[in-house]
Amino acid sequence: xxxxASPAKLSCPFALAQEWLAQGREVAFATVVGTGGRSxxxxxxxxxxxxxxxxxxxxxxxxxxxxxxxxxxxxxxxxPPCVRSYGGEEVGLWSVGLACGGRLDVFVExxxxxxxxxxxxxxxxxxxxxxxxxKGEPLAIGMAFDGSRHAVLAGEGPLFCPDGEVPSAIxxxxxxxxxxxxxxxxxxxxxxxxxxMPAPRLLIVGAVHIAQVLAAMATNAGYDVTIIDPRTSxxxxxxxxxxxxxxxxxxxxxxxxxxxxxxxxxxxxxxSKLDDPALTEALKGPAFYIGALGSRGTQASRLERLRxxxxxxxxxxxxxxxxxxxxxxxxxxxxxxxxxADIVAVRRGAPLAKSISWWSPGQVxx
Numbered sequence: 088x089x090x091x092a093s094p095a096k097l098s099c100p101f102a103l104a105q106e107w108l109a110q111g112r113e114v115a116f117a118t119v120v121g122t123g124g125r126s127x128x129x130x131x132x133x134x135x136x137x138x139x140x141x142x143x144x145x146x147x148x149x150x151x152x153x154x155x156x157x158x159x160x161x162x163x164x165x166x167p168p169c170v171r172s173y174g175g176e177e178v179g180l181w182s183v184g185l186a187c188g189g190r191l192d193v194f195v196e197x198x199x200x201x202x203x204x205x206x207x208x209x210x211x212x213x214x215x216x217x218x219x220x221x222k223g224e225p226l227a228i229g230m231a232f233d234g235s236r237h238a239v240l241a242g243e244g245p246l247f248c249p250d251g252e253v254p255s256a257i258x259x260x261x262x263x264x265x266x267x268x269x270x271x272x273x274x275x276x277x278x279x280x281x282x283x284m285p286a287p288r289l290l291i292v293g294a295v296h297i298a299q300v301l302a303a304m305a306t307n308a309g310y311d312v313t314i315i316d317p318r319t320s321x322x323x324x325x326x327x328x329x330x331x332x333x334x335x336x337x338x339x340x341x342x343x344x345x346x347x348x349x350x351x352x353x354x355x356x357x358x359s360k361l362d363d364p365a366l367t368e369a370l371k372g373p374a375f376y377i378g379a380l381g382s383r384g385t386q387a388s389r390l391e392r393l394r395x396x397x398x399x400x401x402x403x404x405x406x407x408x409x410x411x412x413x414x415x416x417x418x419x420x421x422x423x424x425x426x427x428a429d430i431v432a433v434r435r436g437a438p439l440a441k442s443i444s445w446w447s448p449g450q451v452x453x
Contacts, residue, residue, distance in 0.1 A: 099217060099220060100116065100133045100134070100135040100143060100144050101135075101212075101213050101216045101217050101220070102213075102217045102220075103135050103143050104116070104135050104198055104213055105210075105213040105214060105217060107135075107137045107141070108198060108200055108210060108213070111202065112137040112138055112139060112141075112202075113137060113138040113163040113197065113198075113200065113202045113203045113206075114135065114136070114137050114138075114163070114197065114198040114200070114203075115135070115136050115137075115159035115162050115163050115195060115196065115197045115198065115206075116133060116134070116135055116136075116195070116196055116197075116198070116208060117133070117134040117135075117136070117146050117155045117158075117159060117193050117194070117195045118131065118132070118133050118134075118146075118193065118194045118230075118279070119131060119132040119133075119146050119191060119192070119193055120170065120192050120193065120194045120232070120272075120274065120279045121170075121172070121190070121191065121192025121274065122189065122190060122191060122192070123174075123189055123190035124174070124189035124190055125189040126189040126190065126191055127147045127148035127150065127189065127191070128145060128146055128147055128148070128191070130271075130272045130274075130281070131272050131281040132144070132145065132146055133146075134146050134152070134155065136156055136159045138160065138163050140156075142156060146191065146193050147173070147191060150173070151173045151191065151193070154171070154173075155171070155193055155195060158171060158195045159195055159197070162195050162196060162197045162206075163197045163203055163206070165203075165205045167205075167207075167233075167234065168194065168195060168196035168197070168207050168232075168233070168234035169194075169195055170192055170193065170194045170195075170232055171192070171193050171195065172190065172191070172192045172193075173190065173191045173192075173193070174189055174190040174191060194230070194232060194279065196208050196230075196234050198210055198213070207234030207235070207237075208230075208234070208237060209237055209249045209250055211249055212237055212239060212247070212249065215239060215247055216228070216239060216283075219239075219241040219242075219244075220283065220285070223285040224241045224242045224285065225241070225242065225264075225265050225268060225282060225283070225284050225285065226239060226240070226241045226265075226282070226283040227239070227240045227241075227260075227261035227262075227264045227265045227280060227281070227282050227283075228280070228281055228282075228283060229253065229257050229260070229261050229278055229279070229280040230278065230279055231277055231278055232277055232278065232279065233277070235250065235251065236248060236250050236251045236252075236253060237249070237250060238253045238257070238258075238261065240258075240261045240262065240265055241265070242265065246258060246261070254278070256275070257275070257278050257280060260273045260280050261280055264280065264281075264282040265282065268282070268284070269282065270282050270284060284349065285311075285349060286309055286310060286311045286349075287309070287310050287311070287349045287350070287351065287434065288310065288311045288312075288313065288344075288346070288347075288349060288350045288351070289301075289302075289305045289310040289311070289312045289313070289350075289351045289352075289353070289430070290313050290315060290340075290341065290344055290346065290350060290351070290352045290353070291312065291313065291314050291315065291353050291355060292315045292316070292337045292340075292341075292352070292353065292354040292355060292356060292361060292362065292365045293314075293315075293316055293354060293355035293356035293357070293358075293361065293362075293380075294314050294316035294318065294321035294322035294323075294326065294327065294332075295321070295355050295356065295357075296419050297355050297380070297419050297422055297423055297426075298314060298327075298355050299326055299327065300419055300420050300423035301353070301355075301423040301426055301427060302314060302327055302330050304423055304424070304427050305427060305430075306329070306330070308427065308431070310351075311331075312330050312331065313330070313331045313332075313333055313344065314327050314330055314331070314332050314333070315333045315335070315337050315340040315341070315365075316332075316333075316334065316337075316356070316361075317334050317335065317336055317337075317361075318334075319334050322334055336361075336364070337354070337356075337361050337362075337364060337365035337368070338364035338365055338367065338368040341365055341368040341369055341372075342368055345372070346369065346372040346373070346374040347372070347373060347374070348373045348374070348375055349375070350372075350374040350375065350376075351374060351375060351376035351377075351378075351430045351433075351434070352365075352369045352374050352376065352377050352378070353376075353377075353378045353379070353380070353410060353426060353430075354366060354369075354378070354379045354380060355380045356380075357380055357381060357385070359389070359392065362379060362380075362389070363389065363392055363393060363396070366379060366389075366393065366406060367393065367396065367398060370398060370402040370403075370405060370406075375433060375434055376407065376429075376430050376433045376434065377405050377406050377407065378406070378407040378408060378410035378411070378426065378429065378430075379406055379407070379408040379409075379410055380408075380409070380410050381408060381409055381410075382409060383409060385409075386406075386408040386409055389406075389408070390403050390406070407429065407433075410425075410426050410429070411425030411426040411428070411429050412425045412428050412429045412432065412439070413425075414428075
């Protein structure tokens with residue numbers, strides 16, 4: 088069967104910067120390049136701002152954003168890029184602090200454009216980055232703290248550095264990040280390098296009511312969401328605005344989607360003719376999360392059917408069902424919350440996800 092795709096627009100600071108520049112605005116980035124203690128935001132967190140006061144993203148839990156925006160205005164007006172430090176015992180001069188008691192180092196620079204000729208971030212990098220992000224390629228971005236040089240490396244492509252040569256040590260770091268997928272940023276006295284991985288994917292089998300809530304929730308959490316359902320009366324753009332829709336049979340759609348280790352799969356149809364083939368196909372790949380909707384009795388019956396179909400006991404252990412954390416969810420919205428929370432917990436390796444006693448093959452509960 089044919090498929091229709093209406094990709095969800097994922098939030099990307101570089102895409103936003105490109106859009107705002109096209110509107111004739113001045114734009115600046117703020118990036119977390121150092122942390123200590125209980126830092127409210129991880130290394131590499133990015134906030135993008137324009138000269139009209141628009142802002143997306145964050146560098147803290149709200150403690151320092153106003154001050155960073157003030158610095159950004161100065162940088163957009165011609166001031167040089169700078170690293171501002173907040174919190175920590177050694178930084179007691181700033182009036183702006185962190186309630187968590189941690190430390191943040193924030194690098195602020197403007198995008199170079201006709202309105203901001205003194206900006207240091209090359210505008211031509213924006214389209215280069217967004218194009219490769221759209222293609223789902225891992226991307227290493229390196230920037231010198233004085234704003235003099237910026238470089239991007241994607242996949243096996245050549246290093247792109249529009250404003251000068253990059254030290255060989257930095258090139259090696261960027262190459263290693265792209266090759267191994269190591270997401271931890273690298274910091275040297277003069278450079279900051281981070282890896283931007285493709286957005287995690289959520290493949291939802293079943294265009295049901297729960298899927299409507301879960302799709303919106305996952306999209307807001309930064310997931311690239313696809314709804315799979317051959318029942319075209321349910322899988323409509325009106326019910327799933329801005330979400331990719333595929334009307335192939337679930338096992339065929341999952342095979343074509345080629346799930347990887349950044350993919351979560353959830354079956355919600357409550358119809359064994361759709362869910363069972365989807366789960367069988369899902370278990371062939373390395374998806375980090377596979378969940379199935381249904382009661383305990385439904386899950387027991389499902390496991391028995393899959394076992395009879397030849398699915399191994401080890402593979403059956405990967406199915407999280409009844410899907411979602413056991414928070415006593417009743418309403419559709421609560422069930423979607425429990426599913427999304429479980430996906431996040433598994434992806435992050437949270438103790439909560441590991442402590443839940445899920446179904447094991449052959450287990451029977453009332």
